[in-house]
Amino acid sequence: MRPPHPIKIGIFKPRLEVIETNSHNKTMKKCDFNPLTFALLLLTTTVLSSNAWAQKIKVKKVKGNAAIIETSVPLQEGQSYDLQTSPISADVNYSGVGFKSRQNSLTLGLNFSMLQGSSVQENYLAAQGRYGWNYSFLEFGIAGDIAYSDIGTGATTDFSLGGYFDYNLITNRDLRTLIYGPFALITIGSRQLAAGGSTGLMNVNAGGFVSFFMAQSSTALRLEGFLEHRQINASVGQSSLTGFGARGLIVFYF
Numbered sequence: 001m002r003p004p005h006p007i008k009i010g011i012f013k014p015r016l017e018v019i020e021t022n023s024h025n026k027t028m029k030k031c032d033f034n035p036l037t038f039a040l041l042l043l044t045t046t047v048l049s050s051n052a053w054a055q056k057i058k059v060k061k062v063k064g065n066a067a068i069i070e071t072s073v074p075l076q077e078g079q080s081y082d083l084q085t086s087p088i089s090a091d092v093n094y095s096g097v098g099f100k101s102r103q104n105s106l107t108l109g110l111n112f113s114m115l116q117g118s119s120v121q122e123n124y125l126a127a128q129g130r131y132g133w134n135y136s137f138l139e140f141g142i143a144g145d146i147a148y149s150d151i152g153t154g155a156t157t158d159f160s161l162g163g164y165f166d167y168n169l170i171t172n173r174d175l176r177t178l179i180y181g182p183f184a185l186i187t188i189g190s191r192q193l194a195a196g197g198s199t200g201l202m203n204v205n206a207g208g209f210v211s212f213f214m215a216q217s218s219t220a221l222r223l224e225g226f227l228e229h230r231q232i233n234a235s236v237g238q239s240s241l242t243g244f245g246a247r248g249l250i251v252f253y254f
Contacts, residue, residue, distance in 0.1 A: 109249030115241035124149035139166040160189030200233035
């Protein structure tokens with residue numbers, strides 16, 4: 001019995017494998033798998049794919065809900081695009097994007113109060129000034145006022161100094177046009193009597209406020225409504241008055 005025709009297999013060459021058979025007298029070529037070539041191809045595809053998706057968008061100017069942007073991809077006017085990005089972080093450094101314009105505040109305004117005690121009624125008008133610090137949800141600072149009161153025995157002048165505290169239910173940041181929340185204010189001072197002499201005073205306010213920013217600027221109109229408790233300490237005794245008050249203020253943030 002004759003042995004089968006021998007099959008000769010050639011030497012492996014780079015990229016190509018040559019196979020020769022005596023029985024069919026044919027030569028076939030096929031690609032040889034090269035791990036290095038495959039790795040380079042995969043790396044190139046990954047880099048090109050990453051560059052294709054990592055598009056840059058730079059915000060040049062913002063006004064309300066409108067913005068001028070600079071992008072690395074062509075955009076068509078009037079078209080809507082979905083940005084596949086991570087959600088905005090609450091840890092943004094707002095000092096670098098305009099929040100620095102609301103870090104501090106200077107406030108000027110007037111308030112009117114109607115108070116009632118056990119044996120006396122008091123209505124007074126006061127001019128008030130404040131200087132404060134803004135920490136987005138929290139604002140606090142110093143406050144001082146000069147009040148002119150009528151207690152039935154003649155006009156009196158009150159000088160008081162204290163502090164205030166706001167809790168913003170809406171964070172006070174740039175582009176916010178409406179801020180509101182509860183507030184508290186405490187002042188301690190003295191009353192100069194028309195007949196001479198003075199008495200000690202302590203005022204406590206607790207209420208709510210709303211601030212409207214004008215034309216998307218850093219200046220706001222602030223309105224307050226509050227309950228007021230006033231304690232008067234005189235040489236002949238102590239008296240307390242309770243009532244309501246309203247205050248209108250202009251706040252300059254910077």
